[in-house]
Amino acid sequence: MKHLVFLLLSLFATVATVRAQGVLTFDKEQHDFGSIPEGVMAAHEFRFKNTGNQPLIIANVQASCGCTTPDWTKTPILPGKSGMVKAVYSSAGRPGVFNKTVTVVSNATTPSTVLTIKGNVLNKEQMRSRLTPAQLAQSPRLTLDSNRHDFGKAEAGQTLTARFKVTNTGKQDLVLSAITSQCYCVGYKNVPSPIRPGETAVVELVYNQRRLGPQQEAVVITSNDLNGDAKLTLTADIVKDLNAGSMVKESGTSVPFK
Template identity: 45%
Template sequence: MKRKLFLLTLLCFIFACYTAKAQGKLIFEKETHDFGTIAEGTQATYVFKVKNVGTEPVVIPSVEASCGCTTPTWTKEPILPGKIGSITAVYNSAGRPGPFHKSITLTSNNSESQRHVLYIKGMVEAKDAKTVVTPEQKALSPRLAVGTTSYHFGKLEKGQKSVAKFLIRNTGRNPLIIQGVKSACNCVTYRTSVAEIKAGEVATLELRYAPTVLKEQNEVVTVLSNDLIMPALRLTLKADVVEGKASKDMLREGEQPTPFR
């Protein structure tokens, strides 16, 4: 009897140890991002990367920003062990000159803490502000160079999200940082393959476009960087925007929606 009781206790202890270890655990690449100085009107975007170093999937059911000026999006599907998820923060600087420091709080089944706070900060330069750049600063400035300044998507459905990729090179002497993008439609966000592009190196700039207006579109996107000589680079996204075929088919009684071709 004592032997059976001992074995039962031992099995319970082993199971408890396994359960304690079999949990998801999130590790963030960084918890605070400083945009530096950005121009007023910029949609400043940063992608926080997070890795699950635990043994069970981690789910992030909600992410909340400290104010309406910051819009978060995040990985909705479970982050499996060893995989990487992301939390994207977009700060709308329009009409908000001056310093900013915002928080993004996420809730998850992370084993160590179910609530985690990320931060974005920076300085918004007013539209009428004038910056004097010395010759020495110009000589040391990073320089943004791009092979082509336009991208044609062809035919897109209204609201369909598509990505245009541009190769950009830093031909200057200091690290190049893309600080944000501006567009009249407010339907373009961005991400870069690296946070800082070192002198002489090449990176990929992705512009994510979701058109909201029908017919042929030529969206001018201003890319803002810490290039002191040309801080605003203009790129053009072209597309023939049409009504989604799936939505049309749903209006026809008795018919199932078909993919757009």
């Protein structure tokens, strides 16, 4: 009899332990962006609630490809409280239909949940053909203060910084996305924030070139400006050793250039 009572108590304790767990309940597990212009960072927040009776912790969120960047609530979510999982899809250079997933791993009763984002990326020509002149006029507009920058003489492998003023002369927030160049040696120093209509921001580009001699790089900055991408040129004279190039002879003795 005692063994039976002990067995029943153990069973009840096990059931109670199983039931004492967080439950991850999403509002929805799939989002369709529809048609979006190439160059935008398409972002969606999946909202969820802990409908269990114990704190819920998201251990990790893994995207199915490098084109999708996840973010999520990092702090424990108490019973009855809400959190989010955010998926950001980079559409730059990826025209066409996409269907991507992010897998949420947590201590919930269901330890793994798969969320899906999908849509159709249209290049800017396709997007413009679908818009009326009035709709196109509402697009953000990227205007550069200059489309050239000369670094002058620089050492191979040195990281150089060029600053450009970008003004949004359009009607919606301007979002800068990918940078492309033939040398794959140009990028953002910091990811730019969206630029509001009528505002100007300083955008810093970093350049690192190891090829010696005069260099000229054609750079394209993509954005959600439907009128086209921004094009600029970076130039530099890359030398092996900048210090050696700055020595001159004075009275037969090499001294640093002043």
